[in-house]
Amino acid sequence: MADLVVQRPEGLWCPPGDFYIDPWRPVARAVITHAHADHARVGNGHYLAAAPSEGVLRSRLGAIDLQTLAYGEAAVHHGVRISLHPAGHVLGSAQVRLEHGGQVWVASGDYKVAPDRTCDPFEPVACDVFITESTFGLPIYRWRPDDELFADLNGWWGRNAAAGQASVLACYSFGKAQRILSGIDPTIGPVIVHGAVRPLNDAYRAAGVALPDTRLVTEVGDRAELRRALVLCPPSAVASTWLRRFGETSTAFASGWMQLRGARRRGGYDRGFVLSDHADWPGLLSAIGATGAHRIIVTHGSVPVMVRYLQDQGLQAEGFDTEYGDDVVEADAAAGNGEAGPDGPAAEAGPGGAAGEGGAGA
Incomplete structure (x- = not known):
């Protein structure tokens, strides 16, 4: 059975639907998980995102051809049923659920499972294949309440x-x-x-x-x-x-x-x-387990460690090479009021030179 998401130079591509999820090169149709700069970029022909993210996306990307879906609402494109579900990362962040040919895949984007007053809480989505981040995919990362x-x-x-x-x-x-x-x-x-x-x-x-x-x-x-x-x-x-x-x-x-x-x-x-908008080690494992997925694809962060751990638990696990968090600069839109002064848009670089945690939104 053919995969619903594969790697291409432009990004993560859904072959039957002919669209991309968070592409890092300009494409005709993009499904966006959230508005951080390593996941939402300018130049795409058409954007699909969760409705709560509209204001931030337009603030960051300007005039774009944007279609939104309420959380849980579905759209069908070339026979692929697409729905967006809360990821708990930032305002409007979403997991992308794809259903086609008897398969269900979920691409999580970035997520956290801890409570957050500023965005909808993470919603586990049952699936056959779960694409997860692993920004903090090491046992040392455990967040305080x-x-x-x-x-x-x-x-x-x-x-x-x-x-x-x-x-x-x-x-x-x-x-x-x-x-x-x-x-x-x-x-x-x-x-x-x-x-x-x-x-x-x-x-x-x-x-x-x-x-x-x-x-x-x-x-x-x-x-x-x-x-x-x-x-x-x-x-x-x-x-x-x-x-x-x-x-x-x-x-x-x-x-x-x-x-x-x-x-x-x-x-x-x-x-x-120590404050993060990403899941810690226990959070990642609980989110992965809640999906019931038998196959896990790890996109960015501590990929080898997470893949090995999941394999040791009896799951089919592998990694995808992506450009999420790979020295991407999370550049803030200038406010236009002189506040930024000579610094201009503020480049947000975390320790070690990476912009943010996994690229943005640490």
Whole structure:
């Protein structure tokens, strides 16, 4: 029986449907799992994505021919039944379910199984073949509960505010920044965002996600407020002249990579908060198991380790070579208000030079 998804130079191709999933080269028809730059790129003729992702996709890609489906809604193209199901990664993220010729395949894109106030929760989808990421596919990666993490983050901010230091938290502008905003205590002080973060916040609010009030630094006239502020910005802004406006600061980076000893030190941050928009090791295994799939295809991250582990569990497992996360720069759209200053769109590079976790949205 022929495979429903195969590798091509343009990306992951569905032969009977003649469309691609998250292609990295321009194609006529693309199904997009989410709006991070290593999965959603300009130049495709037609885009299909989950309805909640529309605002972010249009903000990032501009004028595109975009068709959307509600989660669980199906469309049939060349005999392939396509439906999109929540991936729990970021706003609008989706798993792509394909049904054709008696087979069901699911391409997960990026996903996480932990709760997140800013997006629909991950939905296990039964299938014969499951295409999974493995960005954090090593047993060392195990995330703390959000209530513990945000208590730690709010405590750091509160101590800095009492000492008259701005708390500068580097994070990816799409997904991570909004998740942080949803969990902080805004009574501690003002919340300031980099110009690259604002349009993404607007898209989240337009989609009905509740976020606290935020301002740009240019909208704050009282310097005393800056010294109590939590500042969310892309990692590149921490090394730019933009940061000088805040005076004395304490800096931190929010990323799953902060689980690695030495990652914070190499980045030059005062603190590291282990916060990821990807599944940890237990999350990956639970998601894979919940599908009931007998065949697993691993796309990016710790591919050999995950493949070997799954094979040892008696599953048919293999890897696909993709360009997801392979030194892709997650470039934020400039806000157009001068906030980004001479730095322009902020390139979001994680430890080791990779942009984000698995390329984006760490």
